[in-house]
Amino acid sequence: MTSTITTAAGTTDNVGGLDLGPAVALSCRECGNRVDLGPYYACSECFGPLEVSYEFTLAREELRRAIERGPQNIWRYAPLLPVPAGIADTPNINPGCTKLVRADNLARELGLKRLWVKDDSGNPTHSFKDRVVAVALAAARELGFSVLACPSTGNLANAVAAAAARAGIRSVVLIPSNLEQQKILTTAAYGGTLVAVEGNYDDINRLAGEIAAEQDDWAFVNVNVRPYYAEGSKTLAYEVAEQLGWRLPQQVVVPIASGAQLVKIDKGFTELGNLGLVEPTPYRVFGAQATGCAPVAHAFKDGHDTVRPVRPDTIAKSLAIGNPADGPYVLDTVRRTGGAIEDVSDDEVIEGIKLLARTEGIFAETAGGVTVATLRKLLATGQLDPEAETVIFNTGDGLKTLDAIADVVGPTATIAPTLKAFDAAGLA
Amino acid sequence: MTSTITTAAGTTDNVGGLDLGPAVALSCRECGNRVDLGPYYACSECFGPLEVSYEFTLAREELRRAIERGPQNIWRYAPLLPVPAGIADTPNINPGCTKLVRADNLARELGLKRLWVKDDSGNPTHSFKDRVVAVALAAARELGFSVLACPSTGNLANAVAAAAARAGIRSVVLIPSNLEQQKILTTAAYGGTLVAVEGNYDDINRLAGEIAAEQDDWAFVNVNVRPYYAEGSKTLAYEVAEQLGWRLPQQVVVPIASGAQLVKIDKGFTELGNLGLVEPTPYRVFGAQATGCAPVAHAFKDGHDTVRPVRPDTIAKSLAIGNPADGPYVLDTVRRTGGAIEDVSDDEVIEGIKLLARTEGIFAETAGGVTVATLRKLLATGQLDPEAETVIFNTGDGLKTLDAIADVVGPTATIAPTLKAFDAAGLA
Structure with a gap:
């Protein structure tokens, strides 16, 4: 793959034997062109964005029972998502049911x-990013990727690093190097590869696209597996x-x-x-x-x-x-x-x-x-x-x-540690 | 009430008509002395700590069905807690089922x-403090208190301020004035009364006891309603x-x-x-x-x-x-x-x-x-x-x-925003 846009025309070798539940194809949201499921995100005809299409086979009552019997997380809706049927038993961050x-x-x-x-x-x-990352991770595994990656400035970085840790796979997260220390720590804690890039979000986003084109087994959740990610x-x-x-x-x-x-x-x-x-x-x-x-x-x-x-x-x-x-x-x-x-x-x-x-x-x-x-x-x-x-x-x-x-909330009053001071402050 | 320790001998006027579910009494953990339910936390005989005693009336199967039909929070266990039967419908922070x-x-x-x-x-x-505060809030209401309060340096402060906000009642939280700005903000955000006290935790804890003795309608969750709080x-x-x-x-x-x-x-x-x-x-x-x-x-x-x-x-x-x-x-x-x-x-x-x-x-x-x-x-x-x-x-x-x-985790590498720099860093 040499282009930063991977189209369905590029490869088809991942399609056979995929289990992505009720998902049956990717469809272009612009021209309606349908392609096989795979690690694609742009239409081979018009470069429009691809979206997951489904064939739901369960009848209403059966579906409702399956959901209500399901776990207290998003996998109770597995029959409606592009994920394998056994997804709830696979290590993942298991968000949802908030x-x-x-x-x-x-x-x-x-x-x-x-x-x-x-x-x-x-x-x-x-954050809600745990939902989209969990679905992206499930799809990425099924599509044969071995690394979970993203460019991010915050919530997505946390979600990818945490989900990959639980799944026992490698994460690579790209962040701007001038990000606040606090946001760096909350991602670095999970111990994945955290790359500080001397540039702004546009720069790291572009770099992510270039890396995705070079590293065949890296799933950038919001780039090359975006159609699955978004379904979360x-x-x-x-x-x-x-x-x-x-x-x-x-x-x-x-x-x-x-x-x-x-x-x-x-x-x-x-x-x-x-x-x-x-x-x-x-x-x-x-x-x-x-x-x-x-x-x-x-x-x-x-x-x-x-x-x-x-x-x-x-x-x-x-x-x-x-x-x-x-x-x-x-x-x-x-x-x-x-x-x-x-x-x-x-x-x-x-x-x-x-x-x-x-x-x-x-x-x-x-x-x-x-x-x-x-x-x-x-x-x-x-x-x-x-x-x-x-x-x-x-x-x-x-x-x-x-x-x-930080500038708009704070203590109501500051007092000496005595009942007299408390009473004098008029707080009762 | 003039003592900082309120014993069961002090008042009994709150006992009549209380609905605290299966809770039937408070018992001294030291001498076993039993007293009526009320806003007491120390034994009138030996000053030992009081604990909630229960009479559980539901049969095993009935109890299990009640729990499994219950909401996805701690109130599914209401039949085992010192809270009114209808607690799940009362505004509260509803923690649990983590x-x-x-x-x-x-x-x-x-x-x-x-x-x-x-x-x-x-x-x-x-934090787990949401559990104990939720039960303390439920009991405090039933016991006739109108303010939820605590001394705290962190998690408890957050939990009390948030639960009181949801319940639509006033909160008063005492913190050391030298607490980190970050911890002050996370409690101040909820808009209750936040009192910064020039002293350490021991000072504010003592002050809380003195205020509790003076303000009859303030429930300090970890002081005068502690027996209920702890059950959470x-x-x-x-x-x-x-x-x-x-x-x-x-x-x-x-x-x-x-x-x-x-x-x-x-x-x-x-x-x-x-x-x-x-x-x-x-x-x-x-x-x-x-x-x-x-x-x-x-x-x-x-x-x-x-x-x-x-x-x-x-x-x-x-x-x-x-x-x-x-x-x-x-x-x-x-x-x-x-x-x-x-x-x-x-x-x-x-x-x-x-x-x-x-x-x-x-x-x-x-x-x-x-x-x-x-x-x-x-x-x-x-x-x-x-x-x-x-x-x-x-x-x-x-x-x-x-x-x-902060000193032990951080980025794996810092690079220029180019594929060349990424490749050279040996991160793939």
Whole structure:
């Protein structure tokens, strides 16, 4: 392989004997061209992105029983994912089944009738990235890769290093060399190969593509096995529906980085409806961005079908993708379902973090602050229906972005260690 | 109330109409004196510590069905806890049902036949403290308290602030004013009352007792509602047994701070055996301490029944209790079950953190490092049977103690952003 884009025309030797469960092919999201399953991510006809296609064979009741009998992690949905049937018994990080928190305090404060927070900070490395990495790892093994790799500046790096450690395989994680010490430590702890690259994220992303083309047995989770990786986000939709008692919410608010998560949540809901696991009731999908990196929100508001790249400048670093690959598909999804996309300032993000922590005891990373603040803005501008049942997604953990709140929270008072000092401070 | 020790003789007006589930009384662990349920923690006869006593009324099959039908959190064990029957529907942080990870890689590296890690970093605020606080909150409400409070230097502060926020009640958390900024932020985020006290942990602990005596409606979780609080740790035992398919492990290794967790895990296993939910097969309980704060390990090795207090000096700050309240009960439990107590140096703690992360993808706080390093030492010294199925408890999250590994992990290499530089570094 000599190109940084591997197309299905390149090789076909990995196809025979693959067990990727109900996955039967990869399909181009642009031209619809179908190719065999394999380590491909770009269409050989039009270079459009490839996506996993399925043939689901289990009947509704059988499927529901299989899920409900399954383990308390994403592998309960193995019959709906591109993974081998026996995946639950293979060493992996086993994310998922995170809490769906009924957020009555926050709902009351915002004037919403019923609100839930899907809190993915409960995953093994405390972000939703564990879901996509777990599926990528499962597929990568089946496709014959022996190293798990990624370029990342944070959550993905943690997830890849941890999952590879559990699986007993090598990880190679590329990070910018000027990353905060804290983020370096949380990945280095797992003992894989951690490469600090003297460049920005664009530089390491490009380098990852070049290495992927050179190292035939390295699976860069978000590059050459991206079609499988992205499917992991469907499990957010499955879990929400099952946790609601096998039904769909009326509105969801999802943060947008590449946009894949939002698109896959919609895909998950649609699949459940088609399979008869839920009534296919209508739902509206809303997107959330930080104003400092809001290319999809701008396109939505301007009525465009394509997304003009921006240079990110926001504290919400895990959402700071200036040229989001799934941007056009996000626009499709949001418009088709009657949703909207809003963006919020960094100050609003911090207020969002504080609001969620104060009302629900959930300490979110900046991406969660974006989502909460966007929920508030969508309500204030009348775009979101306060009477309709709503689910918002918290995709990460405040412990990883402490700097964001360092200047705005602190002790209520500082006192001498005496009851007299305590009483005098008026804290009772 | 004018004394810092509230005894059962003080008041009895809270007793009538209490719904604390199967809890029927408080019993002195020293003299056996029984008193009515209430906000008491010291025996009116001998000032010994009080403990919750139960009358379990459900038959074995009924109980097991109730548990298995219950929610995926500690409230599935409500029939075995001092909480109202309807607790699962009351706003709370709902911890528990954390993963029991089959640790084959670590087992192989240490030469153990079968090893599991009960990983409590998956709790809402990423430590086992969420369990005890959740039970304390439930009991505190039933006992008529309106404020949730604690003295703490870390995990407990996070848990109290978060649980109170979810419950919609006020929290008051006392911390030493010289605490690391990072630990202040993670508690301040939840927006309760956070009081920085110019003193050490002993000072704030004493101050908490004085405030508790003055503020009748404040529940200091680890002071005046401690008997209920401590019962939360039983859920670790219940979960391990259920996750193993309703059976007991042969050996457990538990970190020791106050010692309550170790004692309550034994209590939980014993209850399950008595109730017929598991075969009452023998198990050995092992304790883990850091050498810089190892009063219980010293007492064990010296053959003493009492524990001589020490001044802590270890990086394992969440275990640094120099005068552990449950020390004598820990000695009883470990000796009765044929276990042992070991202690490990801070260097061994760091090696333990790295070993667990590298082999199982679990990034533990220093307390987890103590437990892993102790497991290794117990094996090396022949005190722990490598053929017997073993469960170790990881009680917290490495994200909260990053400083511990800051000097010992880091990037494998730093390179220019080119394929040539990557190839030259010999990383492939």
